[in-house]
Structures are given as C-alpha cells and as structure tokens.
Amino acid sequence: MRFATLSNGAPDGTLIVVSRDAQLCLPATGIADTLQQAIERWDAVEAPLCALAARLEQGEGAPLDHNRLLAPLPRAWQWLDGSAFPQHGELMQKAFGLPPIETDRPLMYQGLSDRFLSGHADVPLPSEDDGIDFEGEYGVITDAVPMGTPASDALHHVKLLLLINDWSLRAIAPIEMKTGFGWVQAKPACSVAPFAVTPDELGEAWQDGRVHLPLEVTLNGQWFGHPHGGEMAFGFHDLIAHAARTRDLVAGTIIGSGTVSNADYASVGSCCLSERRAIEMIATGKPETPFLHFGSHVRMEARGGSFGAIDQVVTAPDH
Amino acid sequence: MRFATLSNGAPDGTLIVVSRDAQLCLPATGIADTLQQAIERWDAVEAPLCALAARLEQGEGAPLDHNRLLAPLPRAWQWLDGSAFPQHGELMQKAFGLPPIETDRPLMYQGLSDRFLSGHADVPLPSEDDGIDFEGEYGVITDAVPMGTPASDALHHVKLLLLINDWSLRAIAPIEMKTGFGWVQAKPACSVAPFAVTPDELGEAWQDGRVHLPLEVTLNGQWFGHPHGGEMAFGFHDLIAHAARTRDLVAGTIIGSGTVSNADYASVGSCCLSERRAIEMIATGKPETPFLHFGSHVRMEARGGSFGAIDQVVTAPDH
Numbered sequence: 001m002r003f004a005t006l007s008n009g010a011p012d013g014t015l016i017v018v019s020r021d022a023q024l025c026l027p028a029t030g031i032a033d034t035l036q037q038a039i040e041r042w043d044a045v046e047a048p049l050c051a052l053a054a055r056l057e058q059g060e061g062a063p064l065d066h067n068r069l070l071a072p073l074p075r076a077w078q079w080l081d082g083s084a085f086p087q088h089g090e091l092m093q094k095a096f097g098l099p100p101i102e103t104d105r106p107l108m109y110q111g112l113s114d115r116f117l118s119g120h121a122d123v124p125l126p127s128e129d130d131g132i133d134f135e136g137e138y139g140v141i142t143d144a145v146p147m148g149t150p151a152s153d154a155l156h157h158v159k160l161l162l163l164i165n166d167w168s169l170r171a172i173a174p175i176e177m178k179t180g181f182g183w184v185q186a187k188p189a190c191s192v193a194p195f196a197v198t199p200d201e202l203g204e205a206w207q208d209g210r211v212h213l214p215l216e217v218t219l220n221g222q223w224f225g226h227p228h229g230g231e232m233a234f235g236f237h238d239l240i241a242h243a244a245r246t247r248d249l250v251a252g253t254i255i256g257s258g259t260v261s262n263a264d265y266a267s268v269g270s271c272c273l274s275e276r277r278a279i280e281m282i283a284t285g286k287p288e289t290p291f292l293h294f295g296s297h298v299r300m301e302a303r304g305g306s307f308g309a310i311d312q313v314v315t316a317p318d319h
Numbered sequence: 320m321r322f323a324t325l326s327n328g329a330p331d332g333t334l335i336v337v338s339r340d341a342q343l344c345l346p347a348t349g350i351a352d353t354l355q356q357a358i359e360r361w362d363a364v365e366a367p368l369c370a371l372a373a374r375l376e377q378g379e380g381a382p383l384d385h386n387r388l389l390a391p392l393p394r395a396w397q398w399l400d401g402s403a404f405p406q407h408g409e410l411m412q413k414a415f416g417l418p419p420i421e422t423d424r425p426l427m428y429q430g431l432s433d434r435f436l437s438g439h440a441d442v443p444l445p446s447e448d449d450g451i452d453f454e455g456e457y458g459v460i461t462d463a464v465p466m467g468t469p470a471s472d473a474l475h476h477v478k479l480l481l482l483i484n485d486w487s488l489r490a491i492a493p494i495e496m497k498t499g500f501g502w503v504q505a506k507p508a509c510s511v512a513p514f515a516v517t518p519d520e521l522g523e524a525w526q527d528g529r530v531h532l533p534l535e536v537t538l539n540g541q542w543f544g545h546p547h548g549g550e551m552a553f554g555f556h557d558l559i560a561h562a563a564r565t566r567d568l569v570a571g572t573i574i575g576s577g578t579v580s581n582a583d584y585a586s587v588g589s590c591c592l593s594e595r596r597a598i599e600m601i602a603t604g605k606p607e608t609p610f611l612h613f614g615s616h617v618r619m620e621a622r623g624g625s626f627g628a629i630d631q632v633v634t635a636p637d638h
Contacts, residue, residue: 075396075569077394077396077432077433078431078432078433080503083500098499101497101498101499102497103494103497103498105494107498107500108500108503109429109500109501109503110428110429110430110431110501110502110503111429112397112429112566113396113397113432114396114397114569114572115567115569124466125565126466126467126564126565130565147443147445147636148445148636169565172565175422175424177499177500178420178421178422178499179420179422179426179499180417180420180496180497180498180499180501181402181426181427181428181496181501181502182428182429182499182500182501182502183429183500183501184399184427184428184429184561184562185561185564185565185566186565188565188566189566242503242504243503245445245504246444246445246449246488246491246504246505246507247431247504247507247508248434250394250433250434253433317466317467
C-alpha cells in the first residue's frame with residue numbers, strides 16, 4: 001500500500017491511499033483520519049485500508065493532486081536519525097577534519113520532529129553562509145515498540161518506509177558536534193517524499209531491514225549521485241533496537257538510515273554535497289563544489305519511483 | 320496562574336486551573352481542552368483563564384486530586400534541553416573524564432518529547448547497571464517563536480515555567496557524547512512537577528530570564544542539595560534565541576536550563592548524583608555515592624512550592 005497526506009488546513013492533513021501508478025486516491029475517512037491515527041491502530045485498520053487500495057487498482061478514486069500533498073507524517077512525536085552507512089562517516093570525518101568516531105554501536109541523534117516539509121515545498125533557511133546541504137536517506141515509521149525490544153524482534157514494527165531529505169547546515173554541524181550534545185541549529189526540518197509505502201510494495205528491494213534501491217539525486221538538473229541503500233552497516237531492525245534500549249518508542253516514530261553512501265563513490269556519486277567536497281579534498285587537496293545557494297534546486301527519487309519525488313528549492317527566509 | 324493536567328484516559332489529559340494553595344481546581348473546558356491548545360491560542364485564552372483563576376481565589380472549584388495529575392504537558396512537539404550552569408559542566412567533565420567543552424555558545428540537545436512522566440509516577444528503567452541519575456532543572460514552555468528571533472525579543476515568548484527531572488543514564492552518556500551525536504539511550508523520558516506557572520506567579524524570583532529559586536532535592540529522604548537557579552550563564556531568552564537560530568519553534572516547545580548547579584557546591588549541594596560523585600573524586604580521588612537502585616526515592620521541589628513536587632521511585636521495567 002501507498003499512503004499520502006492531503007492538505008486540509010489542519011496540521012496533520014487527511015490520510016489518503018494512493019494507487020500504484022500514483023494517479024488516483026481515496027480518502028481513508030472512517031478508517032483513520034490521519035497517518036498518525038493509522039499507525040496507532042495499525043492492526044485494526046490494515047485490512048480496511050487494503051480494501052481501499054484494491055478498489056484503486058480497479059480504477060476507482062479521484063485524480064491525485066500532487067500539489068496538495070504534505071509530508072506523509074507532517075509532524076511526528078519522534079524522529080531518530082541514524083548514520084548507518086560507513087562510507088558516509090568516513091567522508092564526513094574528512095570533510096569536517098574530525099577524528100574517526102570509535103564505536104561499535106549504531107550512531108543516532110534525536111532530531112526536530114514537530115514539522116516535516118512536503119517534497120515540493122520551498123525550503124526557507126536563514127543564511128547561505130551556513131553551508132546549506134542536503135542528505136538523501138531512507139526511513140521507517142514504526143508502531144509502538146516496547147523498551148528492550150531486540151533487533152531480532154524489531155522488523156515487524158516497521159509499518160511504512162519513507163524517502164527523506166535531511167537538510168543540514170555544515171558551517172554549524174562540526175561546532176555542535178564537538179560539544180558532544182548533537183545538532184540543534186545544524187539540523188532544521190527535513191523534507192519527505194510524498195508517499196509512505198508498506199514494505200511489501202518494494203518487493204525484493206526490502207531485504208535484511210534495508211532498502212536495496214539506488215537513491216537518485218540531481219542538483220540544479222545535473223546528476224549528482226545514485227548510491228543504493230543496501231550498504232547499511234546496521235539494518236533498520238538494529239537501529240530500532242538501539243533506539244528502544246532505554247525507552248518505549250511511541251507509535252509514529254520515524255527512524256532514518258542516515259545519508260545513503262557507497263564505497264564505490266567514484267562511480268555512483270553521493271547524496272550530499274559534503275561527501276563530494278570530501279572526495280574533492282582527497283583528490284585535489286581542497287573542496288570545489290560550493291554549498292547551496294538560495295534558488296538551488298534539489299531532486300531526489302528512489303529508483304522505481306515508489307516514494308514519489310522530493311523536488312524543491314532552497315529560499316531566503318522571507319521568500 | 321497555575322495550570323495542571325488531569326488524567327482522563329487521553330494522551331493529553333484535561334487542562335485545569337489550580338488555586339494558589341493547590342487545593343482547588345476548575346477545568347478549562349470551553350476555553351482550551353489541553354495545555355497544548357492553550358499555548359497555541361494563548362492571546363485568545365489568557366483572559367478567560369485568568370477569570371477562572373480569580374474564581375478559584377474566591378473559593379470556587381473542586382478539590383484537587385493530586386494523584387490524578389499528569390505532567391502539565393504529557394507530551395510535547397519539541398524538548399530542547401540546555402546546559403546553562405557552568406558549574407555543572409565543569410563537574411561533569413571531571414565525572415566523565417572528558418576534556419572541557421570549548422564553546423562560547425549555549426549548549427543544547429534535542430531530547431525525547433513524546434512523553435513526560437508525572438511527578439509522582441514510578442520511573443521504569445531497564446537496568447541498575449546503566450548509572451541511573453536524576454537532574455533537577457527549570458524549564459519554560461514557549462508559544463510559537465519565529466526563526467531568527469533575537470534574545471532581546473525572546474522573553475515574551477515564555478508563557479509558562481516548569482520544574483523538570485531529566486533522568487539520565489551515566490554509564491551510557493559519555494559513550495554517546497564522544498560520538499558527537501548527543502544522547503539517545505542516555506536520556507529516557509523526563510518527569511515534570513505537576514504545576515506549570517505563569518512567570519508572574521514567581522514575582523521577584525523570575526528575573527533576567529532565570530528562576531531565582533533554590534531547587535531542593537532529597538534522595539531517600541535525606542537532603543541532597545538546594546542550589547538556586549540564578550547562576551545560569553545564559554538566560555532562557557538566550558536559550559530560545561539559540562534554539563530559533565535556524566528553525567521556527569513550534570508552540571509548546573519546552574526548553575530546559577540544564578541541571579541547576581552553583582559554584583558554592585560545598586554549601587548548597589547538587590541536583591544530580593554525578594556532580595556529587597565528581598566532588599568526591601576531587602576530594603578523595605574516587606566517587607563514593609552510588610547511582611540509583613530500583614526502589615530509590617527522589618524528591619524535588621522549588622522553594623516556595625509553586626511548581627508542586629516531583630516525588631517518585633525508580634523501578635525495574637516490569638514493575
């Protein structure tokens with residue numbers, strides 16, 4: 001199944017089920033008004049939502065207005081972002097001039113969750129001097145996960161998969177990182193592609209708690225990278241178990257993979273500017289690709305298009 | 320005005336206004352069903368809520384059942400915790416064996432906000448081996464704060480003040496801190512004292528964006544400390560401006576002071592075990608006070624009692 005959230009003036013919008021070809025939709029009214037409600041009552045609503053999806057595939061439904069779509073969860077009670085691609089960590093340490101992070105545990109921070117931008121909304125940010133960067137990654141939405149859930153029992157808590165752009169401000173990130181407190185200023189609101197999909201929608205591409213799909217990124221219309229999601233050192237089940245070690249996870253928790261990054265970066269490129277800059281530093285001694293400007297245009301889509309596209313422009317705050 | 324939230328089976332409870340003597344209450348029904356709703360519509364609801372408070376002082380209202388009180392905001396869209404007391408930072412570096420944090424900016428991390436425990440609920444935590452500790456601190460609830468709000472314009476966004484126990488797991492904290500990603504496992508849900516109060520309730524004790532009140536802590540019935548809230552290196556207006564540098568703050572954002580701590584710790588004691596342990600390390604070379612056990616009893620109250628008391632017991636998870 002494929003879900004989206006239609007703007008209706010309220011913060012959480014209206015839950016809709018979307019056809020496989022992304023042309024038609026049916027509201028989930030009477031089953032679950034919002035995606036958060038659906039996640040909270042998944043066992044009860046899954047079958048009636050499946051029935052809606054079946055009707056869509058028979059041609060029922062209204063035309064989908066992509067311009068009215070919000071993020072699938074326009075706000076969430078919890079957003080925990082991992083950094084599970086070792087190649088990303090290695091290049092970021094180069095980019096930031098930081099020592100290697102010595103840990104055998106998953107890396108994870110708690111991020112801003114009170115708003116997620118739609119995949120087509122302008123992204124207002126305060127200053128071009130902050131080193132504006134994108135980070136393409138996959139994410140999962142979980143139902144309620146009890147404290148102490150082991151990785152071996154975590155995958156069935158994954159109800160939906162997402163494609164996320166974790167906007168990052170690189171002039172601030174290493175300053176905050178050095179305090180040990182994680183990021184506040186360096187991590188403004190993320191953007192999310194329009195469709196949240198059940199894992200079965202990806203078929204063989206959902207394996208080992210990983211999304212085995214290339215994430216295709218263009219910057220101002222030019223190819224930027226297409227690394228695939230399979231190279232996570234920890235799968236989403238490991239990330240969920242890590243997050244739930246000392247807390248119950250609330251239904252509707254979003255957990256991110258961290259920037260998709262591959263060892264073969266020379267061929268597949270990157271999902272963030274900082275990695276390309278680090279690769280340039282390794283090759284030539286200095287970064288050449290600038291960070292984003294107001295007006296820069298970023299597009300991300302997983303191959304196959306299941307999540308729809310993130311396709312947006314960075315703007316000045318009073319845009 | 321003094322607010323509390325009464326359990327009604329729903330996650331956000333029912334907003335009530337409480338009399339100055341904490342004996343009587345009136346529901347805010349018809350004005351704002353929940354504290355989150357009140358914060359979102361503060362300008363519209365402040366006067367009618369004041370009228371309820373006036374009726375309470377004339378003896379109207381129902382007896383307040385303290386056992387039915389939740390945290391004032393049982394969940395929040397955002398919890399950003401500062402660390403604004405320099406003495407705490409200095410002692411924690413000693414306790415953790417970490418180098419000094421070199422920064423001239425406020426320290427702040429994004430914390431778990433999907434649940435705040437009531438001040439009297441048991442606190443289930445997974446293991447005594449995690450170094451269970453308390454952290455007494457003050458906090459503020461803001462209305463919506465636009466991105467880029469300067470400190471000079473931030474104080475009027477403070478609508479309510481809180482007393483918070485930021486539960487911390489010290490065996491995990493330095494491991495997470497060394498990654499630079501901040502804390503996930505080391506920071507389970509906080510507890511909050513029952514009453515959220517408007518700044519005017521504190522009279523002279525609310526000054527310079529600081530709560531100038533001793534925070535009195537007992538552990539298992541024994542005095543533990545009573546440092547006061549005036550020694551913040553940055554006031555709450557500075558913390559709000561820091562938080563809003565690159566993001567709009569959602570109405571209902573909670574911002575914490577970090578553990579209350581004074582330079583004169585030898586006289587006033589501490590608000591967390593780690594500080595006492597660091598003081599012991601300085602004095603004798605090794606910590607002597609153990610971390611908490613299941614069954615340990617922590618009580619916190621600001622002098623004068625405006626916030627009511629946090630008074631609770633740590634338990635095993637299946638308690």
